[in-house]
Amino acid sequence: MTVLEQPGSHRPSPPPAWRPRTDPAPLLPDAEPYRLLGTGAELDPELLGALYRQVVKGRRYNRQATALTRQGRLAVYPSSTGQEACEVAAAMVLRERDWLFPSYRDTLAAVARGMDPAEALGLLRGDWHTGYDPYEHRVAPLSTPLATHLPHAVGLAHAARLKGDDVVALAMVGDGGTSEGDFHEALNFAAVWKTPTVFLVQNNGFAISVPLAKQTAAPSLAHKAVGYGVPGRLVDGNDAAAVHRVLSEAVDRARAGGGPTLVEAVTYRIDAHTNADDATRYRGDDEVAAWLEHDPVTLLERELADRGLLDDAMRDGARDEAEEMAARLRDRMNEDPVLDPMGLFDHVYAEKTAQLREQAAQLRAELEAENGDHGDHGDHDGQAKGDGR
């Protein structure tokens, strides 16, 4: 006889509420990626024009950076060709006081946020890591370890809210990065603390060579949000207007105290993982060709043309702006950067340790022996303030 069957026993009272109090339905993403272009939806012509100019410039930037790798001016470039709509929309939805947390593929987002294109490429050039001042444009250092910058975005947004600032942090991550533990921890912290953080996953089909199907068994990456009690949104990542709309809503919601949103933008990596990758080993040309039909630049051009907004002036204007940016980038990248080796010992700590001072003296002696150089390496005995160039 079990306890329940004992004569006279009461039905055990249920334990205190333990079930999730959130109805998952409103958190679920749509079955199909959200689209605006080509749907006849009402769209602000001015915004369309701005998106077009940015996307054209972004495409040119990707082409120029890729060319620079061939000329040996960039050590490596993870191209975002095909993903320009996500990159520029991410930057455009942020206000000046907001923060962008890019991953290594997202230099274009940093440039669209206003950073000097050459400066944004410091890390990839082999110059000092990061190479820019994160506070100038409120762009965190490009993160190479996957997903590890996501908790930073959560912490920064949390701190801003504690201080009473209405700052939003938008963090970018790839489809592969969503498998990392830090992705989970960041979403969970953001959800529990309701931080004003927007997570943008660019699902570009591959993590280097591994396709999405081998990365996750989830119905979509946006579905992962539901497990954290966070809304998940699925958007066509090549539709600049749709990405802009979905991210704007997420940013507004975050700013208004509504907490984080997980946005999955479905897009495609047209180029190889980096210039060092051989993409033919893991995908066919037909797949790439199919995606080229759905190119973010083409989608915008078609929309503008359909609305009678695309004239030669607009086309030329966008192209000229892009060419000018590319020329400036080329010039800057063709300068030979001179890094002072003595700068190696700067910025390890606020003040050099005795051990670092000793090692600095050793390197200085080596340099002097090499060059017969008694040249000026600046004052590196204290803590140099500059970047040691």
Next chain:
Amino acid sequence: MTTATTDRSGATATTRKPATMAQALTRAMRDAMAQDPTVHVLGEDVGVLGGVFRITDGLTKEFGEDRCTDTPLAEAGILGTAVGMAMYGLRPVVEMQFDAFAYPAFEQLLSHVAKMRNRTRGKMPLPITIRVPYGGGIGGVEHHSDSSEAYYMATPGLHVVTPATVADAYGLLRAAIASDDPVVFLEPKRLYWSKADWSPEEPQAVAPIGRAEVRRRGTSATLITYGPSVPVCLEAAEAAREEGWDVEVVDLRSLVPFDDETVCASVRRTGRAVVVHEASAFGGPGGEIAARITERCFHYLQAPVLRVAGFDIPYPPPMLERRHLPGVDRVLDAVARLQWESEWTERPEAFEGGTR
């Protein structure tokens, strides 16, 4: 600790009670938080419970949940969000519940915390204090007694600090929180309940990070140690007196930066050195310290620098931990081996592999 008590007649009497290291640590955080509104404490169970060791006791009550915050159970998340908080101008003090549970946060620690100042050329310093209760001797089961200092020491960009006295627990933690660099603050958990006549009401010195302290003067040999092994070495030094040896004890207090000056000055005076710590010997801090001494003091040395350390094994079960941890006898043994100069030359086989 000085406490004011009121008796039935309403008269106030002041009694001075000894304070524990745990109380001094709590007090350090409390004072730092009261003085600087940007200091925030976060970690697992640090709020209502006051931490599993009660080191954050009362902070949430006094400063609110926004200043002393219970986080979800995720070490990378705790340290990762602390990075973002520091980017925005706060001074996070994070608690890792136990030494071996800090490992999930190593990615954040090594890839971001230690490097952010450097990779941004000084633009983005991270003033984060990472408190880690470490070491054995409290009968903790697996994963509760690791001495992980070698991992931290091997990572440029981190300061690594560990107090051995109640006063240093306060002073060094204040210094760590005030530091503009990330500090791994290792708390010797078996000294949490050690006591000293120490009053937080009186002005307390904030110990500079990077300075070792000679805890006991001596002439025949130097014991170089830190954290939980300091009391062991002091006891050994007392016992050594009976053998006629006058042993000096240097408490490093800071592993990074390392105080070569104090250590070498001592070894040059005594001519003999033993490094004592709980962490495993192989690849451990003792190897680095012995090498530094050899490089700088070779011509003063009367004997090789010896190490007395934990065995090169995963931390043993509590029933056997006293066999593993370097105790007074093992330290005295090493000191003895330093003194018998004739044997060094006559019977070298007696010393083969005999570093503990």
